[in-house]
Amino acid sequence: xxxxxxIRQARIDAGLSIDDLSERTSIRAGLLKEIESDDFTKxxxxxxxRGHLRNIAPLLKMDAGVLLELYENEQSMQPRRIQExxxxxxxxxxxxxxxxxxxxxxxxxxLATLALLGAVQIIISNSKTTEISSPEAVATETATAEPTNTxxxxxxxxxxxxxxxxxxxxxxxxxxxVKVAASRGNSWLFxxxxxxxxxxxxxxxSGQNLNFSSSTRxxxxxxxxxxxxxxxxxxxxxxxxxxxEVITVSYGVTS
Numbered sequence: 001x002x003x004x005x006x007i008r009q010a011r012i013d014a015g016l017s018i019d020d021l022s023e024r025t026s027i028r029a030g031l032l033k034e035i036e037s038d039d040f041t042k043x044x045x046x047x048x049x050r051g052h053l054r055n056i057a058p059l060l061k062m063d064a065g066v067l068l069e070l071y072e073n074e075q076s077m078q079p080r081r082i083q084e085x086x087x088x089x090x091x092x093x094x095x096x097x098x099x100x101x102x103x104x105x106x107x108x109x110x111l112a113t114l115a116l117l118g119a120v121q122i123i124i125s126n127s128k129t130t131e132i133s134s135p136e137a138v139a140t141e142t143a144t145a146e147p148t149n150t151x152x153x154x155x156x157x158x159x160x161x162x163x164x165x166x167x168x169x170x171x172x173x174x175x176x177x178v179k180v181a182a183s184r185g186n187s188w189l190f191x192x193x194x195x196x197x198x199x200x201x202x203x204x205x206s207g208q209n210l211n212f213s214s215s216t217r218x219x220x221x222x223x224x225x226x227x228x229x230x231x232x233x234x235x236x237x238x239x240x241x242x243x244x245e246v247i248t249v250s251y252g253v254t255s
Contacts, residue, residue, distance in 0.1 A: 001223065001246065002038050002074060003038060003075065004035060004036045004037050004038035004039075006067075006070065006188075006223060006246070007035060007036050007056065007060065008036040009246040010061070010062055010221075010246070013060075013221065013246070014060050016059065016060075018032050021059060025052070025055045025056060026055075027055065031043065035052065035056075038074070038075075040071075046075075049071065049075070050068060050071065053067040053068055054067075054068075061190060061198075062188075062190065063190075063201040065202065066188045066201075066203060168208075168209060168211060169210075169211045169213075170191065170200050170210070171199070171212065171214070172193045172195075172199060173213065173214050173215030173216075174213055175215040175216055176213065176214055176215075176217060176218055176251055176252055176253045176255065177218075177232070177233055177234070178191075178211070178212045178220070178230060178231070178232050179210070179212075179231040179232075179237070180204060180209070180210045180220070180222075180228055180229075181208075181228060181229045181230075181237060182205060182206050182208045182209075182227055183206075183227070183228065184226065184243075185206050185227035185243075186203060186204065186205055186206050186224065186227060187223050187224035187225075187227045187228055188202065188204075188223035189203070189204045189220065189221070189222055189223070190220070190221040191218065191219070191220055191221075192219050193214035193215075193216075194214060194215070194217035194219075199212050199218070204228065216252060217250060218250070219248070219250040220249050220250070221246070222240065222241065222246065222247045222248075222249075224243065225239075225240050225241025225243075225246070226239065226243030226245060227243065228240070233251075233253075233255060
């Protein structure tokens with residue numbers, strides 16, 4: 001399923017029309033239709049296209065990172081310069097050309113400096129007096145270093161780093177448990193409980209298993225239903241849709 005198709009299906013699932021989405025995002029309705037048709041040529045460039053995706057994602061209850069990843073895979077035609085990416089995130093400003101100083105100015109400064117140094121040298125020479133001083137003998141004491149006993153170096157135990165554990169369980173209570181297994185490919189996944197609390201929003205990779213639990217209900221929105229199997233309350237895993245199909249399902253305590 002393409003990026004535009006994912007956006008269109010998510011908008012329909014959210015109960016929004018093109019005009020509703022246009023009003024809430026201040027993006028022209030015509031441009032939204034072109035985006036849903038995978039046409040980003042009138043967005044004004046890749047930077048503006050990414051900005052539109054960031055504005056659209058929260059209203060469709062989607063992770064903006066998922067939409068941007070799909071955009072990079074499908075639409076981006078050339079690598080972005082590091083200055084463009086930093087400027088987009090307000091990390092840096094556009095470089096400003098430095099003004100150069102002419103050689104005439106540098107020559108003038110050098111001559112003025114030499115003239116000042118010459119005047120100072122003349123003043124110092126005229127006021128300098130010669131003083132004859134007798135050398136004073138300075139007695140010095142040589143300190144004898146006392147040997148110190150050095151203790152044998154003790155080996156320092158090396159701390160063993162523990163491997164980072166990838167999180168695979170998300171819970172807001174107990175009562176209903178759902179296991180999602182990406183058995184046949186990747187898919188984007190959005191999971192929430194009965195109170196609308198988001199338990200998970202992002203990609204589930206092929207071969208990955210995620211577990212969710214809540215007190216009364218767990219709701220799933222799956223972007224590639226044919227790639228995953230779902231097991232509810234310990235029952236046998238089942239495929240909930242076809243490849244590329246966007247499916248929304250909900251499971252309760254008695255499911």
